[in-house]
Amino acid sequence: MVLKVEPVVECVEAVRSLASEPGHLVMLTPHGRKLEQSVVEELATKKRLILLCGRYEGFDERVRQILTPDEISIGDYILGGGEVAAMVIVDAVARLVPGVLGDEESNRQDSFSGQRRLLEFSQYTRPREYRGLSVPDVLISGNHRQIADWRDRESALKTQQQRADLWANKQTRSQDINNETKGT
Ligand SMILES: C[S@@+](CC[C@H](N)C(=O)[O-])C[C@H]1O[C@@H](n2cnc3c(N)ncnc32)[C@H](O)[C@@H]1O
Structure with a gap:
């Protein structure tokens, strides 16, 4: 079963x-x-998003041709419909x-975000020790410079160990920036 062109368009x-704002059309x-x-x-x-979800075998190809949506996939697997993706x-x-998160800074520190686009550093909360595992001393030192350095190192290490693909991308980006700066 295929979703017909006329009702969708x-x-x-x-x-x-x-x-008044026509909206940016995303097809899932x-x-x-x-x-x-x-x-x-x-x-x-974007000021306004319109999310177009398919079902069954998806849309008649002419929907895509007429509406020229921004086509987005949430990953290489097949869902029953686009609603969950939306x-x-x-x-x-x-x-x-702006205003949705209590602390806007956390957006910049989150995994894949900010300038670095790496995994976020490990997070801890109370208790200070549990089943022999302790919160690293530096995090309770109160030294903001050392905490920031620890987080940078931790984020780099975690990304290298758990997402070698992200780390390789970052190395390539840094190399490109170096080459641009040198004019090569
Ligand atoms: C069963 S799927 C259609 C799959 C299609 N026959 C194919 O093989 O490419 C039905 C609808 O689910 C949504 N959908 C399924 N997988 C998706 C994904 N990975 N990302 C975004 N939407 C997806 C789309 O809206 C799609 O039109």
């Missing part, structure tokens, strides 16, 4: 006409560009809307 046109599809934090950040800059986008984008 006309529905999107009707929704668009409801506001396994054929789209992969959702990553950088894509979430891009979507968060919820993923809503949740990830909403966190970036």
Whole structure:
């Protein structure tokens, strides 16, 4: 079963006409560009998003041709429908809307975010010791410079150990920046 072209196109046109801002149309599809934090950040800059979810075998190809949506996939697997994928986008984008998080700084420190785009450093809370495992001394030292250095090192180490692909990307990006600076 394939979703027909006329009702989908006309529905999107009707929704668009409801506001002065036509809205950025996202089609949830396994054929789209992969959702990553950088894509979430891009979507968060849009004034209005319209999320188009498929079901069954997906959309008649002409929906894509007529509406030219921003096609986005949440990963290389098949869901029963686009609704859950749309919820993923809503949740990830909403966190970036000013005022949604209590502390905006945490957005910049989160995994895949900020300048570094690495995994976040390990987090601890009370108790100070549990089953022989302790919170690292530096974190309770009160020395902000040392804590920041520890977090930077921890974040780099974690990324190298758990996401070698992210680490390799970062090395490539740094190399590109160096080459640009040197004019090569
Ligand atoms: C069962 S899927 C259709 C799969 C399609 N026949 C194919 O093989 O590419 C039905 C709908 O779920 C949504 N969907 C499934 N997997 C998705 C993914 N990885 N990312 C985003 N949306 C997905 C899309 O909206 C799609 O139209």
